[in-house]
Amino acid sequence: MADIPKRNIPGGNVPEGQHPSGKNEEAGKATLSRRRVLQTLAAAGGATLVGASAEVFADNKIKGWPDRKGMLTDLTECVGCRTCEKACNRANGLPEPEVPFDEKSVFEKKRRPTASAYTVVNRYENPKSSDKPLYRKVQCNHCNEPGCASACPVRAYTKTPEGAVLYNKDVCFGCRYCMVACPFYVPAYDYESALDPRIVKCTMCHGRVKNGGIPACAEACPVGAVTFGKRSDLIRAARERIRKNPDRYVDHIFGEYEVGGTSWLYLSGVPFDRLDFPANLVEKPLVEQTKGFLSAVPLVLTIWPALLGMCYASTRNKEGKE
Amino acid sequence: MKNATVVVMAIALWAGVSAAGEKAGVGNVPKELVLGSLSRVYEPVRFNHSGHVSTAGGCADCHHQHGSTDVRSCTQCHRTDPSAFKKNVNAGMLKPCRECHSASAGPGAGIDRPTLKAAYHQACFKCHRGDVGTVGKDPKGCTEMCHVPAAQARLDGKK
Incomplete structure (x- = not known):
């Protein structure tokens, strides 16, 4: 007798001695079963979360498409000639820019990709030699696990086996979540056409690559600062360059692990944050930051109301009998 | 039309590869080299080799x-x-340089070894960046220093 209330108290808020002695056994059972329900419920919720995070962890290990392509930008080679910008413009049939491609005044402010320029080159001061400014080519980095694709509510983004992240304007309704999700501030919105929403960004010349070609910027670069090839080959070559020229490069391949790895890789002679590369990026894919929570939402929304409802119903019925 | 353009460009490229001419100078060192193997956007570069021999410290430069x-x-x-x-x-x-530095720009080109175009430019930019010339300070540096844009007619013909 004495131990029943003890068991009751933690389990189900049943005040001591409230139940007639005859019903104590039954009350104990009811309380226990309710506790079991709560335990089951918690376990279900926990399993939902644990299950999701286990799945996410597995994602990080997936090698997926080992032959996927990539680009390597060696920022120590770039001389800021803007030939890549011009080649990109021609290859994508973009409008002629207001300022010609051989104009240096564009370097006076930092630019970002726009609807009419999928790639831009920005100039930075060189801490090692003021005579030789540094340049950074900016374009979509084609993440292995793209944040834009995970943020898009209508699946307008596709990660292709070739490595490029493509965008389909036919399903896009212009919410611009991708612009917020992108850690590199890449997707640009075409404000010229309000009735035909369109996000624009680099496609890593997917059409040319599918036909055995290479992206226009890589083909045009006069100094070999932009090279195209198998991502794994690029990483190997980048490591080799760092190993052979430890004084020339910082010992880091930007994009190898950042946000789960990107197709576009970079080598630099100065720390990357000096060239405005985001320095606060996690190594896990951005998808992981939200996937665990978001994948639990449907389960929580469907299972929890039912279970809580059952819990409530059982309690109410019991109280009704009294 | 697009195919024709590609063919014309390919012919220009490959014809040019075998067309790098030279004029003999003093001491059996080439005096002037015409680097035209890759000329598509620009006219072939007339490279003053003997001038560079006298200003550079040595061949290894x-x-x-x-x-x-x-x-x-x-x-x-x-x-x-x-x-x-x-x-x-x-x-x-x-x-010739092109026997190691490939002139083609297919997938994987230039990963382990600069392509011919990149090798040429990288060699020039050892000096003609900052120290001599405006390459790297002004995109117009390319045409100021070495390159003459190909005849407009030729460009128009390719379009």
């Missing part, structure tokens, strides 16, 4: 094989017998 541990033997580039080599370093033909 441009020809990376000299003094480099990467190269195994002189005969890798200088194809000649030793006695003839003493008289004339260029006797028996010099191995």
